[in-house]
Amino acid sequence: MAAKKPTEQPWKVVQPIKKPRATQQPQPPKPTESERVTVRVTKGPADYSPMAIRNAINQKLKSTIVAKVATSQKDNFVITLLSNHTAAEFIEKRPLWQSAFEAYGIQGVEEPSTWSKLIAHGVPTRDFDLGLFKAEVETFNPDVRVKGSPRWLNQPCPEKRAGSVVFSVATEAEKRTCIQKGLIVAGITVKVEAAKAFTASTQCFRCQGYGHNPQTCKNRVKCRLCAGNHPTRHHKCPTCGASETCSHLQPRCSNCTGPHPANHTDCEVYRAIKARRPTTSRTVGPTAGPTAGPTAGPTVGPTVGPTVNPFQEEDTEMEAGPPGPKKLRPDGSPW
Ligand SMILES: [Zn+2]
Ligand SMILES: [Zn+2]
Ligand SMILES: [Zn+2]
């Protein structure tokens, strides 16, 4: 924003009377809020040494960037950076430091929860690489700085010419600019909207149900693999101790009781939800309780399930909102 020309001001700016304590010196550059990054892991860091991890990362980066290592309520790592380093920078350097989390199994790296997530629609997929997104946006939209790592909302299929990109900005002002004016990307203006926390087909990582905000989910926790009453990340094969799919796994879906993981594309509950789209109705959701519904036949196939909503697994402290609009589910099923 250009500064107002002082000559155009017909009035005199009266300086507020300084309180005795205030000094005349120019304020030292305010240390910006330390940025944080969440490292999502499959194995909860039950006992770990914050200092050992911090030192390992800094060593791998050959520079002191990490100030603090802690864990979140959801058993992920929260990395606090020294104030002169940005989360974006840290995320970009992931290949260098990720081995520090080898023992915990990195699932994802998340930017700070205070950033606004946006979706740019109609981003060309031909002659355009996601790796160019940040540079392209920042060159042609000087008011906007892309944070974190932009990603496709859904991996664009080859025959599609355009896709939607999920990205973040740090400030409300940038968010407004993007939504109001769109973004110039790859020579065109694309439409931008605020990313919703969930859609009808968002699968909750806690209860495996659909259509609600996983951040506020109060349903009983269900394992995605075996439908057990434990978080998926705590799944453990009784035979080999594997925490993921293994040859002994007898998958069970907590939505339809079928012999598949809860995120299987062949799940009838998932298919029913997909078939009902597009919809604006809030009643969409799995109506089949854990005991309802016939058992689907044995399904073999890809376990590429419902679109994993890019927002569902964050360790956000924000957006927790009021404890769930429970009344919105006329079918009586819990949120
Ligand atoms: Zn849920
Ligand atoms: Zn399990
Ligand atoms: Zn096993």
Ligand SMILES: [Zn+2]
């Ligand atoms: Zn199912």
